[in-house]
Amino acid sequence: MNVFKYLRDVVASEIEAISAAGDLPADLDTSNVNVEPPREVSHGDAATNAALVLAKQARCKPRDIAEMLSPRLLARDEVVAVDIAGPGFVNLRLADGFWQDRLRDVLVAGADYGISNIGEGRAVNVEYVSANPTGPLHVGHGRGTVFGDVLASLLTHVGYNVTREYYINDAGAQVDVLGRSVHLRYREALGEEIPAEAYEGAYPGDYLVPVGQALATKHGDKFQASPEGEWLASFCGDAVDAMMNYIRDDLAALGVRHDVFTSERALVERGQVDTAFAALEADELIYTGVLEPPKGKPPPDDWEPRPQSLFRSTGFGDDVDRPLKKSDGSWTYFATDIAYHADKVSRGFLDMIDVWGADHGGYVKRMGAAVKALSGGEAALDVKLCQLVKLLDGGEPVRMSKRSGQFVTLRDVVDRVGKDVVRFIMLTRKNDAALDFDLTQVTEQSRDNPVFYVQYAHARVCSVFRNAAAEVPAAAFTPAKLAAAPLDRLTHPAELDLIRRLAAWPRVVEAAALAHEPHRLAFYLHDLAADFHLLWNKGKEEPAVRFIVADDTEITRARLALISAVTVVIAAGLGIFGVEPAKEMR
RNA sequence: GCGCCCGUAGCUCAGCCGGAUAGAGCACUUGAUUCCUAAUCAAGGGGUCGCAGGUUCGAGUCCUGCCGGGCGCACCA
Structure with missing residues (x-):
């Protein structure tokens, strides 16, 4: 259950009830009504902007709407306190029992917790890696690779029908x-x-x-x-085959598998570029013109104004029209890429995501323009640019020299620190921010190492279960049995905070998927681990809140249920990341 | 010169398609520390969200213009 979505529906239905009672106009548009976790925890568990959003429509003061709404919300079982604050926010505090039920949701759903169907089975194409087949992948490729792969998993998780695709630039x-x-x-x-x-x-x-x-x-x-x-x-053919074998091996070592590999060369040979060209021509989107050299920058030595086939990308938000044919008559990369995206559209993809390196940023507008043009505005392309990875070792930059052919390959890094570490670290920053990757730090057992921090939380829970099994048969600890534990015994603030965090997972997953931002999961997992470690540390000072309480099997079961749910969610998150959760760390 | 991305605490970064008094880690200060695993823990100080306007009940978030950094700028991919 997405708690906040649920509460949003509750609020919306109460608004309707108020309208039905004649206290507010009928047919209010509640689509902007939201329920969100307040930034300030003292404001409660959830807050709605309903009164603020509806005030104008209803032609009354926000506070008046809030006054009508709050007693109705308070009357509900799951709500224990309501207060009106600021300009008209309605803050809700939810019953412990409501949160304990959410914990039960986690246990009952198990590995399925957090999946949703916001994608409604829609087809999405995620194109990533797409490195030129001229050599092994380097670390920079690794970032886009992991990003695309995890984004694809994330979208699958929320109900999209995802195709993972690799475009082989084997024609240039x-x-x-x-x-x-x-x-x-x-x-x-x-x-x-x-x-x-x-x-x-x-x-x-x-x-x-x-x-x-x-x-x-x-x-x-x-x-x-x-x-x-x-x-x-x-020789080119054999070389490309050999390079693609390298690359496939590199991808396999990272745990990445694509559904479709599309060859640029094959696209050209099948005449698909001609077809796409003709289609744009038929729409009068291609003309012969002469481009100006870029201003403010000395023109290239071999610049010569010449008439060429130009795509009218300015009609779709680009800055200049773009050439489709080179002076030797062959297609530009852009032309074949148009054909490639047309191919995707013809395969039924109206949602496309391309993952590129940041150095291709200048290319985004024209591709977006092309997709609009070739699909009649039906298809959407979201290009995600991944910034550089700065490879460090113990704080010192690792020298990479492409000129000499000596550079650290992705495979080198995977072999050194493991695929799980590479996958996780690549997602610890927003895609459009540069990322420091320190080969030493990422394998240290310290709080500075987010992989360790998260994995350690999982391993710690596993350790507790090993200890508990020494006294009670492990069979008593299946998720189903733990779901029947007396969860109402979980009343310590730190325990309830942990449950709230767990309950936020479905919302985080959905938001990350919709924003195409898998890094949010990494931050969430870090926060979840922090909440768990906090509770663990409380047990040092207050033995009464330890997970295993020798003379109280009921509270022990309840707490084992709680930390079991922690592993469920960590495993779910790491599962989307393609990372194996650690059972122990020694 | 144009376009795109970035600019948030001393440092590294979050900030959830506009929400309330802007958060976390590191570092710093203070205190605790024979612990279910073995990353020690707790508390505290620290901010003109690059600058200036605008949009509205409300802006770190959206718009415009500057400043600073990165990337790109026919016929490479």
């Missing part, structure tokens, strides 16, 4: 560079000395060595000295 000039780089490695594998300068402008990384060797085995010296035209296409 860089793939030719890759093919040539591999050819160099191929010649090397055949025993040729290749001078280092040959790798200027090529991909120098060692990861291409085995690819060259494999091609030497496959072809012998057949292409060693032959002209590029004879081998380039085939």
